[in-house]
Amino acid sequence: MFGREVTTLTDVTERATLKGEQTRELILSTALRLFREQGYGKTTMRAIATEAGVSVGNAYYYYSSKEHLMQAYYDHLQDQHREAVASILATEKAFVPRLTGVLRTWLEVAAPYHEFAGTFFKTAAEPKSPLSPFSDQSRPAREASVEIFRQVVDGSDLKLPADLKAELPELLWLMQMGIVLFWVHDDSPALRRTKSLIDRSVPLVDRLLRLTRLPGVRGVVNDLTALIRTLKT
Amino acid sequence: MFGREVTTLTDVTERATLKGEQTRELILSTALRLFREQGYGKTTMRAIATEAGVSVGNAYYYYSSKEHLMQAYYDHLQDQHREAVASILATEKAFVPRLTGVLRTWLEVAAPYHEFAGTFFKTAAEPKSPLSPFSDQSRPAREASVEIFRQVVDGSDLKLPADLKAELPELLWLMQMGIVLFWVHDDSPALRRTKSLIDRSVPLVDRLLRLTRLPGVRGVVNDLTALIRTLKT
DNA sequence: CGTTCTACTTGAACGTGTTCAAAAGTGAGG
DNA sequence: CCTCACTTTTGAACACGTTCAAGTAGAACG
Numbered sequence: 159m160f161g162r163e164v165t166t167l168t169d170v171t172e173r174a175t176l177k178g179e180q181t182r183e184l185i186l187s188t189a190l191r192l193f194r195e196q197g198y199g200k201t202t203m204r205a206i207a208t209e210a211g212v213s214v215g216n217a218y219y220y221y222s223s224k225e226h227l228m229q230a231y232y233d234h235l236q237d238q239h240r241e242a243v244a245s246i247l248a249t250e251k252a253f254v255p256r257l258t259g260v261l262r263t264w265l266e267v268a269a270p271y272h273e274f275a276g277t278f279f280k281t282a283a284e285p286k287s288p289l290s291p292f293s294d295q296s297r298p299a300r301e302a303s304v305e306i307f308r309q310v311v312d313g314s315d316l317k318l319p320a321d322l323k324a325e326l327p328e329l330l331w332l333m334q335m336g337i338v339l340f341w342v343h344d345d346s347p348a349l350r351r352t353k354s355l356i357d358r359s360v361p362l363v364d365r366l367l368r369l370t371r372l373p374g375v376r377g378v379v380n381d382l383t384a385l386i387r388t389l390k391t
Numbered sequence: 392m393f394g395r396e397v398t399t400l401t402d403v404t405e406r407a408t409l410k411g412e413q414t415r416e417l418i419l420s421t422a423l424r425l426f427r428e429q430g431y432g433k434t435t436m437r438a439i440a441t442e443a444g445v446s447v448g449n450a451y452y453y454y455s456s457k458e459h460l461m462q463a464y465y466d467h468l469q470d471q472h473r474e475a476v477a478s479i480l481a482t483e484k485a486f487v488p489r490l491t492g493v494l495r496t497w498l499e500v501a502a503p504y505h506e507f508a509g510t511f512f513k514t515a516a517e518p519k520s521p522l523s524p525f526s527d528q529s530r531p532a533r534e535a536s537v538e539i540f541r542q543v544v545d546g547s548d549l550k551l552p553a554d555l556k557a558e559l560p561e562l563l564w565l566m567q568m569g570i571v572l573f574w575v576h577d578d579s580p581a582l583r584r585t586k587s588l589i590d591r592s593v594p595l596v597d598r599l600l601r602l603t604r605l606p607g608v609r610g611v612v613n614d615l616t617a618l619i620r621t622l623k624t
Numbered sequence: 625c626g627t628t629c630t631a632c633t634t635g636a637a638c639g640t641g642t643t644c645a646a647a648a649g650t651g652a653g654g
Numbered sequence: 655c656c657t658c659a660c661t662t663t664t665g666a667a668c669a670c671g672t673t674c675a676a677g678t679a680g681a682a683c684g
Contacts, residue, residue, distance in 0.1 A: 204670075280517040374605055445664090447664085
């Protein structure tokens with residue numbers, strides 16, 4: 159159902175029984191509902207188990223920690239975003255509205271979870287955590303996310319030197335991380351500030367990218383992409 | 392002793408008794424030692440209390456949570472950085488080595504704590520946490536940090552338009568946040584990767600700043616500073 | 625049908641951060 | 655020296671994430 163299979167303590171085999179799968183999803187959906195209703199911090203594992211009609215231990219049989227339940231939510235959100243973005247990618251070809259649309263769609267999809275998103279980022283910030291956006295374990299989710307931005311770039315009217323074009327999707331992903339960071343801290347009504355950030359920063363990015371044609375700018379950009387490539391390995 | 396006074400549950404009056412101050416510092420120094428020796432996660436409040444020869448409750452009388460003990464450490468680190476950086480600011484006037492020196496000094500000062508810095512960032516990432524670098528409560532520490540970068544800019548040979556020069560210290564602070572984020576995830580020997588990031592990104596920033604003289608670039612920069620000013624309020 | 629193997633489920637118990645009512649100290653005023 | 659109000663200190667108790675030894679259920683095999 160959700161994008162990434164969350165690995166459990168016992169490394170469940172691929173062909174789990176039907177009943178097991180049902181229990182797994184029952185626990186997950188109950189957890190997500192309680193997270194939404196009362197926030198992550200106030201939702202206890204005991205409450206999730208009771209509400210789902212199972213024992214605490216059973217919840218841990220399927221999800222090795224409370225954080226993994228949140229991870230499952232994040233995967234869920236990613237999938238929703240991917241779906242919601244398809245129509246924009248299919249129709250809108252101009253770079254600025256194309257990127258703006260993708261970013262604002264994320265905002266819409268994630269809106270219901272804004273309140274406890276802080277908790278997610280809290281655990282995601284820890285380097286050792288599998289939830290960290292930079293960790294090995296979240297690589298599939300990260301690559302799926304970068305892939306969206308690759309489509310944004312490739313399907314747009316942008317004309318760019320090949321090396322920059324190759325790095326751009328990951329840079330845009332990084333930009334989105336920054337926006338999410340801003341979003342998490344944004345408590346303005348209707349997320350006005352984050353929306354404003356998106357609407358104003360995207361044209362700026364666009365203009366910056368077009369500037370790379372200037373000879374003086376070109377050198378700096380080359381060094382920048384070289385630096386990024388070095389650091390990635 | 393340390394930069395910021397950590398507020399306690401009972402909002403201790405300014406003139407606390409001598410004995411009280413001693414207990415407070417005993418608890419803090421014991422905590423920091425144990426954090427260093429065994430990491431943040433493995434250090435229990437009970438262990439801190441026992442090692443300091445007081446009761447658990449007493450530790451909570453002075454520091455309202457385990458995180459606040461970490462906050463106290465962070466203030467300590469900031470002060471150390473400020474001191475360590477003074478000689479560079481006094482002597483080195485060229486922008487690139489001046490900024491590089493400040494950033495690398497931070498790395499040196501923070502090195503002993505690299506291992507449990509992840510935990511600090513974990514809690515710092517939560518928006519509601521007073522430890523968040525964007526929170527009101529950490530404003531004094533943040534401003535002190537930005538102030539260092541203001542000195543870096545003002546005392547250097549950089550020639551810049553006034554509006555950009557005014558925003559630059561905060562941008563450099565943001566840059567440092569990014570470097571710290573990288574550092575937290577960096578497990579290369581002797582922090583080679585983070586050092587490389589500093590040594591290569593600073594000249595890049597320098598070149599970028601000098602590019603602002605180009606007419607085409609100037610407009611983008613103006614919009615960028617305008618955007619930042621908007622978002623700050 | 626009985627046996628056995630595996631997937632699943634249970635809930636008591638543990639460790640740790642945190643709270644709090646009560647005890648112990650401290651010192652100024654009488 | 656006593657009293658009273660204050661700060662400081664105590665440690666038992668609580669809540670919650672997590673673990674684990676023990677149990678149940680159902681399928682596969684003889």
